[in-house]
Amino acid sequence: MKAIMISGRTLAQGAGCECKMSPDFLKAVSLCHLSKGDYDALGLCEGKNVQLKNEFGQVVLAPKVDAGLRQGMVFIPMGPWANVLVGPDTGGCGTPQFKGIEVEVEATDASVLEIRDLFRGLRRAQT
Amino acid sequence: MIVEDAICSFCGCLCDDINVEVEEGKIKRVRHACRLGSSKILGHDRIKAPMIRRGGKLSEVSYQEAYDRAAEILLRAQKPLLYGWASTVCEAQKKGILLAEEVGGVLDSTATVCHGPSVIGIEEKGLPGATLGQVKNRADTIVFWGCNPAEAHPRHSLRYSSNVCGRFTPEGRAGRTIVVVDVRETRTSKNADKTVIIQPGTDYEVISALRMLVAGKGDGVPDEVGGVPKAELDGLAKTLLAARFGAVFFGLGITHSRGRYKNIDNALSLVAELNSHTKFVIMPMRGHYNVGGIGQVLAWSSGFPMSVDFTRNAPYFNPGETAACDLLAKADTDAAMIIAADAASSFPRAAVEALAKIPVIQIDPYENPTTLISEVVIPSAIAGVEAEGTAYRMDGMALRMRKLVDTSYPSDEEILSHILESVHRLQRGLER
Numbered sequence: 191m192k193a194i195m196i197s198g199r200t201l202a203q204g205a206g207c208e209c210k211m212s213p214d215f216l217k218a219v220s221l222c223h224l225s226k227g228d229y230d231a232l233g234l235c236e237g238k239n240v241q242l243k244n245e246f247g248q249v250v251l252a253p254k255v256d257a258g259l260r261q262g263m264v265f266i267p268m269g270p271w272a273n274v275l276v277g278p279d280t281g282g283c284g285t286p287q288f289k290g291i292e293v294e295v296e297a298t299d300a301s302v303l304e305i306r307d308l309f310r311g312l313r314r315a316q317t
Numbered sequence: 318m319i320v321e322d323a324i325c326s327f328c329g330c331l332c333d334d335i336n337v338e339v340e341e342g343k344i345k346r347v348r349h350a351c352r353l354g355s356s357k358i359l360g361h362d363r364i365k366a367p368m369i370r371r372g373g374k375l376s377e378v379s380y381q382e383a384y385d386r387a388a389e390i391l392l393r394a395q396k397p398l399l400y401g402w403a404s405t406v407c408e409a410q411k412k413g414i415l416l417a418e419e420v421g422g423v424l425d426s427t428a429t430v431c432h433g434p435s436v437i438g439i440e441e442k443g444l445p446g447a448t449l450g451q452v453k454n455r456a457d458t459i460v461f462w463g464c465n466p467a468e469a470h471p472r473h474s475l476r477y478s479s480n481v482c483g484r485f486t487p488e489g490r491a492g493r494t495i496v497v498v499d500v501r502e503t504r505t506s507k508n509a510d511k512t513v514i515i516q517p518g519t520d521y522e523v524i525s526a527l528r529m530l531v532a533g534k535g536d537g538v539p540d541e542v543g544g545v546p547k548a549e550l551d552g553l554a555k556t557l558l559a560a561r562f563g564a565v566f567f568g569l570g571i572t573h574s575r576g577r578y579k580n581i582d583n584a585l586s587l588v589a590e591l592n593s594h595t596k597f598v599i600m601p602m603r604g605h606y607n608v609g610g611i612g613q614v615l616a617w618s619s620g621f622p623m624s625v626d627f628t629r630n631a632p633y634f635n636p637g638e639t640a641a642c643d644l645l646a647k648a649d650t651d652a653a654m655i656i657a658a659d660a661a662s663s664f665p666r667a668a669v670e671a672l673a674k675i676p677v678i679q680i681d682p683y684e685n686p687t688t689l690i691s692e693v694v695i696p697s698a699i700a701g702v703e704a705e706g707t708a709y710r711m712d713g714m715a716l717r718m719r720k721l722v723d724t725s726y727p728s729d730e731e732i733l734s735h736i737l738e739s740v741h742r743l744q745r746g747l748e749r
Contacts, residue, residue: 194517196500198569199469199604204327204353209361210662210685247666258502263517265501269662270686276665281577283437284429284624284640286665288573290518309661309689312673 191232191296193224193264195242196289197272210269211305219272220302222295223256223265231261232297241298242266244291247274250300264295270308324718325354326404326701329603329711330449330470330477337721344702344722351471357702358721364684364696375694380727380735383695387654387678388739390693392747394652394676396628397422400641401658401680403431403605406706406718409729410607410614413656414627416737421628423650426611427604427658428623429640434572435601436612436622437636438581445588447564447598449476449712454483456598458560460496462584463520463570464602467504473602478566479508494556498523499570513553518575519543523550524583530554531590563597572601600712605658606701609709645671654678657700657729661686680732697729704728 202218209215222240224232232240232253240253242264249271259265266272268288276288320337327350337358338346347355367383368375378386391397399417402410403426417424428436452459459478466473474480482489490508497506498513506512515523523543529535531554540547557563565588571580584599591597603609612622619625621634624641637643641660644650645668652675653660661669662685672690679691682699698704703724709715727735 196517196570197573199465201352201468201471204469205356207659208357208683210659210683211362256501258506260501260514263501270669273662273664273669274666278642278646278665278667280637280640280643280646282637283434283578284425284636284643285433285572285577286430286642286668287575287577288430289570290574305686306689309669309673309686312670312690 191228191294193228193262193293193295195264195266195275195291195293197266197268197276198289200267203267203269216302216305219267219269220251221254221267222251223254223259225259225261225263226255226257227261229253229255232295234297239298239300239302240295241300242275242293242295244275244293246277249274250298250302252302264293270305320719320721323721324701324708324716325350325358326606326699326708326718327354327357328470328606329609330473331606331708331710331716332472332476333716339722342723353471360699360702362684363682364688364694367696368694370692380695383693384732384735384739386693387695387736388743390652390676390678391416391420391422391654391736392740392743394422396650397652397654398641398644398650399424399654399656400660401427401656402611403427403608403658405657405700405729406607406704406708407610407614408706409700409733410611411618412730412733412737414615414618416733416740417627419737419740423624423626423628423639423644424615425624425639425641426608426615427663428608428612429636429642430663431569431604431608432572432601433623433636433640434578435581437578438585440622441582442585442589444585445592445598446600446712448714449710452564452598453477453481453486455485455562456564457486457492458494458496458556458563460498460557460563460565461505462498462565462567463574464566464568465499465503465505466566466602467508469568469604470602474508478564494560496553496556511553511556513545513549516544520571520574520580521576521583524580524587526550527554527557528583528587528590531558531587531594557591557597558594560595560597563591563595565597565599566602567599568602603711607708609711609713610707613709642668650675652676654680655687656680659685659687661690680729682726695732696726697732698724698726700729704730706730
């Protein structure tokens with residue numbers, strides 16, 4: 191399913207943002223909010239995750255139904271999981287486009303990466 | 318002991334009515350703060366000691382060793398990036414600018430991944446602003462555009478905007494019209510009289526349509542703009558024109574979307590147009606508590622509000638070239654110092670990958686993803702909780718943050734002073 195991704199603040203993200211290595215932050219931020227219609231269309235159920243993919247990367251997130259979203263739009267709390275899907279281009283103004291990003295969404299049995307695993311492939315983050 | 322009317326050091330609201338209970342040198346209870354502020358003030362796991370990465374692993378060292386290594390990295394680099402500065406006080410920011418000048422680096426703030434486009438838009442057009450006190454006491458119409466203060470600035474509505482009673486707004490929420498413009502329904506829109514849902518990336522077009530309607534040139538507006546029927550936009554324009562004192566608060570919904578600084582430029586023009594009919598003000602909802610401060614301190618010391626390059630003979634500012642993400646994308650920086658911010662969490666992945674390829678010095682109270690890619694880690698006191706200093710509220714008011722408890726950790730300002738001393742010592746050594 192094609193969708194437009196936006197990232198942004200949530201209360202739980204804010205409360206955990208100075209405590210990012212904790213399991214609570216993982217739970218608060220590695221989420222993909224989507225409409226009930228999209229949740230059903232993707233055949234999601236308890237225990238299933240979603241994989242979001244675009245030209246910049248791919249990431250597995252836990253789905254969460256959000257009544258505020260229209261079909262075709264997904265919301266990810268701001269943080270390192272959302273930023274996997276954000277491109278580095280700043281359009282000459284220094285700021286990357288963190289919202290309004292095209293993504294491909296599908297259901298998956300894969301697990302959400304823990305925060306240390308999300309950075310494990312990078313140099314100096316081997317341990 | 319109870320510290321009364323302490324200032325919260327979480328977001329740009331800088332709520333100044335927080336009561337903090339301190340017992341045996343530890344903060345035990347926080348009253349009046351929101352969930353975000355309480356979580357920060359109460360504190361949690363800290364980085365215990367300075368560390369340097371050796372053989373792939375971070376090992377504890379003395380503060381002096383960490384200062385010397387940081388100085389060595391900064392001096393050896395051709396163009397170090399000194400990034401962050403949003404969660405610390407102005408006194409530390411001032412010291413950081415001195416360090417950037419001394420080592421010849423680029424100093425950038427978290428504004429570049431936040432309200433940087435607002436800063437640029439405001440430079441283009443100027444800001445018809447107000448204090449939050451004026452909004453509280455006078456505003457009868459408030460628009461929240463692309464922002465969700467109910468989750469990002471939870472006490473904003475209770476202290477400064479929608480729901481507060483003021484001198485000329487004695488009825489509080491009942492006497493105000495609240496409008497939300499967003500791409501989705503949010504907790505903030507639940508408290509609104511009118512919610513206008515637009516298609517993502519159409520803020521510029523919708524603002525343009527409103528400018529035409531407000532100016533009485535609605536004939537040229539198409540039947541639908543940004544997914545919103547013209548009649549609905551016309552209704553919104555009438556609501557804005559009916560205000561005696563209107564306030565627009567805007568957030569990352571428009572700075573992070575297609576159009577970026579042009580959206581802000583256009584929103585400022587809308588407010589200018591409204592001011593030829595009634596009184597309107599506009600304000601960015603600044604996130605980190607002192608991201609406004611680094612803009613102020615940089616502006617009065619270098620002439621520019623962010624992304625300032627000190628590698629030339631005079632300060633140079635060209636976002637798109639000198640902003641952190643651009644420097645990293647173009648491999649145009651060869652070392653980084655990240656202070657009072659977590660770049661690894663807030664940058665796009667490609668920028669984080671670039672950051673992991675160069676030596677990184679981290680100055681922060683907490684372990685976070687930036688720690689994982691750092692070569693030198695220097696734990697600091699929490700500014701605004703364990704260290705005093707000045708911070709700028711989102712409306713530009715400078716407030717004095719008090720120290721609430723003692724700590725054995727050095728403040729950001731002290732750490733930067735020590736790194737500067739190490740830099741000077743190394744420079745003298747090189748001269749010999």
